[in-house]
Amino acid sequence: MLEIVVKTENWERHVRVSAEELGRLVRRIGSDGDQFLVVQRIPDLPDVFAQVWHQTGGDYTLEYRDGGADRHFQTMVDGPGAVIAAMTGWARQEAGWDGGLAWSLLDMGPAREVPPLDLGEDEHKELEKRVREVLVGGYASRAELAELAEEYLVTNDRRPVSREQAQSLADRLWLERVAEQAKWQGETDPERLTRAFNALQAAGITARENFTCCRNCGQSEIGAEGGPDARGFVYFHTQCTDSAAAGHGLTLLYGGFDGSSETTTAIGHEVVAALQTVGLHTEWDHDPGRAITVTPLDWRRRLVG
Numbered sequence: 001m002l003e004i005v006v007k008t009e010n011w012e013r014h015v016r017v018s019a020e021e022l023g024r025l026v027r028r029i030g031s032d033g034d035q036f037l038v039v040q041r042i043p044d045l046p047d048v049f050a051q052v053w054h055q056t057g058g059d060y061t062l063e064y065r066d067g068g069a070d071r072h073f074q075t076m077v078d079g080p081g082a083v084i085a086a087m088t089g090w091a092r093q094e095a096g097w098d099g100g101l102a103w104s105l106l107d108m109g110p111a112r113e114v115p116p117l118d119l120g121e122d123e124h125k126e127l128e129k130r131v132r133e134v135l136v137g138g139y140a141s142r143a144e145l146a147e148l149a150e151e152y153l154v155t156n157d158r159r160p161v162s163r164e165q166a167q168s169l170a171d172r173l174w175l176e177r178v179a180e181q182a183k184w185q186g187e188t189d190p191e192r193l194t195r196a197f198n199a200l201q202a203a204g205i206t207a208r209e210n211f212t213c214c215r216n217c218g219q220s221e222i223g224a225e226g227g228p229d230a231r232g233f234v235y236f237h238t239q240c241t242d243s244a245a246a247g248h249g250l251t252l253l254y255g256g257f258d259g260s261s262e263t264t265t266a267i268g269h270e271v272v273a274a275l276q277t278v279g280l281h282t283e284w285d286h287d288p289g290r291a292i293t294v295t296p297l298d299w300r301r302r303l304v305g
């Protein structure tokens with residue numbers, strides 16, 4: 001699999017696709033509403049991407065950006081084969097991936113200078129603290145972090161952080177986290193958790209990570225997530241994620257879709273067994289009315305973007 005995220009004009013998002021799937025997506029574009037796709041690395045890096053635009057019957061416009069306005073290049077290609085080869089090479093970071101194509105530097109104009117934040121010390125610390133909390137949680141994209149930074153301190157008569165300032169703050173903290181995770185070795189606890197959830201999903205238990213904002217919303221919406229053969233569910237919401245990221249363990253909510261305590265208890269046992277299989281420790285007293293807690297838990301979730 002390629003360590004990339006592919007986003008299409010029609011709002012599809014494909015994570016860690018194969019080279020064959022990337023090729024299929026490139027060959028597909030061309031019709032109205034589905035004329036371009038953007039490819040980002042995992043983890044996403046500011047101003048680093050490749051993209052292609054195509055209208056059926058015309059050439060392909062292929063571009064890549066490598067960090068700044070003075071590193072944005074474009075070429076025209078008459079067929080999908082060369083586009084697929086170049087984008088696959090870019091995704092794999094192969095030496096010479098851009099060879100054989102006539103690239104030209106695009107004039108994107110001078111980069112806009114972002115003014116420093118005009119915040120008091122306490123507000124500045126509060127803002128960074130909240131953005132870091134969500135960042136460490138590991139589920140937010142750079143765009144979502146920037147939106148959080150822009151909106152967090154907004155009041156009825158005050159909007160102290162501009163979109164550009166918010167993006168700059170989010171990118172700075174994001175790159176700090178990328179540098180941290182580059183030092184991590186081996187499988188992390190969140191990756192073990194995902195393996196357990198995937199196994200539960202395959203066994204007929206609807207399993208969702210970072211699902212909805214709170215328990216009330218989760219309980220009301222989880223039923224719509226289950227397939228026709230789903231026996232029950234397990235999930236954790238964003239407040240649970242915040243708690244896990246802060247080092248307090250992870251609370252899992254679970255149940256049976258038939259509403260019986262017997263099914264809920266059985267689902268609880270399956271959840272615990274799946275977590276133990278991947279090496280995670282749980283605390284649960286077998287009471288169907290009590291949540292399962294995964295603890296201790298070293299919450300180091302790798303960023304995607």
